[in-house]
Amino acid sequence: MIHSSAPAGDIPGASAGRVPSAVERCFGLPLEEFRDAHWGRRPLLVRGAQLGRSFDAVATAGSVDAVLSGSALRAPFIRVIQSGTDVAAAQYTTTASVGSERLQDVVDPAALARFWDRGATLVLNSLHRTQEPIGRLSREIGRDLGAHVQANAYITPAGVKGLPAHYDTHDVMVLQIDGSKRWIIHEPVLELPLPAQQGHDVGPATVHPPLIDTVLRPGDALYLPRGYVHAPETRNERSIHLTLGIQAITWVDVLRDLVGSVAADDPALRRAVPLHDAGLAAQQTQDAATRLAAVLAALSPEKAAGHAAKWSRRIATSEPVSVLGRTDHAEALTLDSRVVPRAGGASTVRASADNGVVVVSTPDRNLTVPAALREALQHALNGPTTARHLAGLNPGTTPEQALKLLQHLLRNNVLVLG
Numbered sequence: 001m002i003h004s005s006a007p008a009g010d011i012p013g014a015s016a017g018r019v020p021s022a023v024e025r026c027f028g029l030p031l032e033e034f035r036d037a038h039w040g041r042r043p044l045l046v047r048g049a050q051l052g053r054s055f056d057a058v059a060t061a062g063s064v065d066a067v068l069s070g071s072a073l074r075a076p077f078i079r080v081i082q083s084g085t086d087v088a089a090a091q092y093t094t095t096a097s098v099g100s101e102r103l104q105d106v107v108d109p110a111a112l113a114r115f116w117d118r119g120a121t122l123v124l125n126s127l128h129r130t131q132e133p134i135g136r137l138s139r140e141i142g143r144d145l146g147a148h149v150q151a152n153a154y155i156t157p158a159g160v161k162g163l164p165a166h167y168d169t170h171d172v173m174v175l176q177i178d179g180s181k182r183w184i185i186h187e188p189v190l191e192l193p194l195p196a197q198q199g200h201d202v203g204p205a206t207v208h209p210p211l212i213d214t215v216l217r218p219g220d221a222l223y224l225p226r227g228y229v230h231a232p233e234t235r236n237e238r239s240i241h242l243t244l245g246i247q248a249i250t251w252v253d254v255l256r257d258l259v260g261s262v263a264a265d266d267p268a269l270r271r272a273v274p275l276h277d278a279g280l281a282a283q284q285t286q287d288a289a290t291r292l293a294a295v296l297a298a299l300s301p302e303k304a305a306g307h308a309a310k311w312s313r314r315i316a317t318s319e320p321v322s323v324l325g326r327t328d329h330a331e332a333l334t335l336d337s338r339v340v341p342r343a344g345g346a347s348t349v350r351a352s353a354d355n356g357v358v359v360v361s362t363p364d365r366n367l368t369v370p371a372a373l374r375e376a377l378q379h380a381l382n383g384p385t386t387a388r389h390l391a392g393l394n395p396g397t398t399p400e401q402a403l404k405l406l407q408h409l410l411r412n413n414v415l416v417l418g
Helices: 022-027 031-037 063-068 107-119 134-146 253-266 278-297 301-315 325-332 371-382 387-393 397-412
Strands: 042-044 080-081 094-099 100-107 122-123 147-156 173-177 182-187 210-214 223-225 230-233 237-250 339-343 349-353 357-361 365-370 415-417
Touching: 022 031, 022 042, 022 134, 022 223, 063 107, 063 122, 063 147, 063 173, 080 107, 094 147, 134 147, 134 237, 173 182, 210 415, 237 397, 253 278, 253 301, 325 397, 325 415, 339 397, 349 371, 357 371, 365 371, 365 397, 371 387, 371 397, 387 397, 397 415
Parallel strands: none
Antiparallel strands: 042 223, 080 122, 094 100, 122 147, 147 237, 173 223, 173 237, 182 210, 182 230, 339 415, 349 357, 357 365
C-alpha cells in the first residue's frame, strides 16, 4: 500500500536519457507499474522526503496566495466552506468595472481573509485552466492514464476538520504543497462507484479500523481510487494541497454509447415498443436483447477501433494555443529544436484533389503541405522530432525543407516546442 523503497533523489525505473512520466515524477513508480498495481485498484502513498523532491515547480504557498489575493479572481473559480457548508458567493464577492462593463462576481480578498480567520476552508477550482504549471501536469497525467484531469487547491486553516467522511466518484491524486494534513482512509462501501452512485452511507466503513491513517507533509503524494472513504483534517498548522481529480472513461460509458450506436443502425431496434401491451412488451424486450447481442457479436474490428478512437479524442485535454509565442518559436526554430504534437490537436492527414499537396485537418483549420513531404509530415505528427532528425528519417527531405515544414506546423498550432 505504501511505496517507500526509493532512496532520496532516485526515481525507481528511471535511467539516463529517459524522461520519466508525470505519474512517475509524482509517485516515484514506473508508469506501467502504477497502472498495473494501483490505477483503479488500491491506494498509493509516497513520501517526498524519500524521493528528494517537492512540488514547488507546480505550486507553492506564494503562488496560491497570489491567486487568492489577486484582483481578477471570480466566484466560479473559488469556494468558501465554513463548518462543512458552502458560503454564498455574495458574502465574499463585490462588483468591479472593466471598461464599461460591471462585473458582479469579483472576489474580494479582504472578505476571504475574514472567512479564513474564522476557520473557513478556501477551495480554488479548475486551476488546470488558469495556472500553466498545474495545467501542464494535469494534461500529462491525463495522457499517462487516458483520462480527463482537473485540479483544485484546498487551503485549510489549522485545527479544522474537512468534509465529513465521504467518497468520490472519480480517482484523486493529492499533492501536499504546504503545511500538513491528516488523512483517515477506509475501504470502499461501493467498489468503483459511478457518478450516479454518489451518496451511499459510509457508516459501515468507518466502524472498522482505517486502512490508512497518516499525515501528509510537503512533497508527499497520495493516490485514492474512486470509492475509498476518506476524512481529511488539519491539526496544529495550515494545509495547502492540490487535488487532481481523474475522470476515467469506464466500460459503462463505452458500452452505453456503443449499444446506442449499433442499435440505431438496425431498423428492427428502431421500432416502437408496444407499451399498450405489457406482456408483448416484455417478450419483445427479450427479443430485442437477443438481437442486440447478435449485432454486437458481429461488430467489425474497424467499427470497434473507430469507436475506441472517438473516446480517446473525447478525453484529450487540449494544450493551450499560444497567441504570440507560436510565431516567435517558429522564427527561432533551429535544425535541432525539439517539437512535439500539441496535445488535443487531433490532426489528420488526407490526400487532396490536387495531387501536388496533402491536407492536414485540425479542429479549426485545414493546412496544405507539398505531397513530397507526406512521410516527413506523418513522422512530425507522431513526434517528438527535430528538423535534422526528420531529414535523416526521410532521404527525400532536406534539413531545410524539414525545418520549413516544422515552422509551418508550429505557426498553425499543430506542433509546440517540446
